[in-house]
Amino acid sequence: MTLPSWQDEKLGTMKRAALWLLTVVEEGNVFTKEEVKNAFPGISQADRRVRDLRDYGWKIDTHREDALLGQHEQRFVAQGQPVWEPGKATKSSSALTDTQRRKILTRDGNRCRSCGITPGQEYADTFETAQIDIARRKVKLPNGTSSVQPIAECNRCRVGGRSLEADLSAVLEGISKLGGLHKQTLTDWVAADEREFSTVERLWADFRTLPAESRDEVRKALGLPAA
Incomplete structure (x- = not known):
């Protein structure tokens, strides 16, 4: 079918x-707000109309989703509903309203x-600040x-966690096997969120982020052979 102009x-x-x-940028390619402005001169809300396409299943990433x-x-990642066709410009019921978005952010602290990490907080060893938005897990x-x-997830974790599947059943099963002391410890953590x-735990977490050569230096400092 021939697309309208x-x-x-x-x-x-x-x-x-x-x-x-679809026809100018094409899937997978990058575009800028300035290019949108130039394509639709005199239309002040053109960039907002581009954002609105996300409510119809169009995948358009910003620097919050794509660190590059x-x-x-x-980046125009993938087409959603063909909104130019009659009856297709109907919002998906899964689209979040601003009220729902605020409620989720509040619920997730x-x-x-x-x-x-919290909004505006700098990531360790960088000048990049975190932005919190709603992901779907x-x-x-x-x-x-x-x-x-x-x-609620930050821009970094959303990019890296798109393919993750959380396992509630495994968490509940693990809780059922906890002894009294460990269960109370977990209860306190959950209550305080x-x-x-x-x-030692922070050092372990930092160690896990090191490249292999640096991890070998840590192993050497602990009297262990190189991996």
Whole structure:
């Protein structure tokens, strides 16, 4: 089927933007806000109409999802609904409203549930600050089915955790096997929604991030042979 022209002004801006992405930018390529502005001169909300396409299943990444992108760059990853077709510009029921988004962020403590960083906090050893948004995490339920659930995550963890599947059944099974002392410890952590890590635990976590050559230096310092 021949696509309508993205330059057809009879179409709405969002429909034209979708066609522009498909025929000019093309999937997998990067575009900028300035290019959107130049493609739709005189339309002040053109970049917003591009963002609106995400509500129709279009995958458009920013630097928050793709660490390789600059702050003003976006990547057209995949097409969603063909919104230019009659009846197709209907929002997916899975799209989050602003109210739902705020509720999830509040529920998750306004921090990344994967690494614990908070909005605006700098990542260790960098000048990059964290941005928290809503990701969708696949969760394996005790009955064997899977459910996609929203979770607050930072830009780094969202990029690295897209293929993760959390296993609720394994967590619940593990809890059922805990002894009294360990179960109480976990209960306290869950109640506070945080835990303090010991110096040894922090060193272990730092060790795991080291390249192989540096890990061998640590092994040497501990009297162990190189791996």
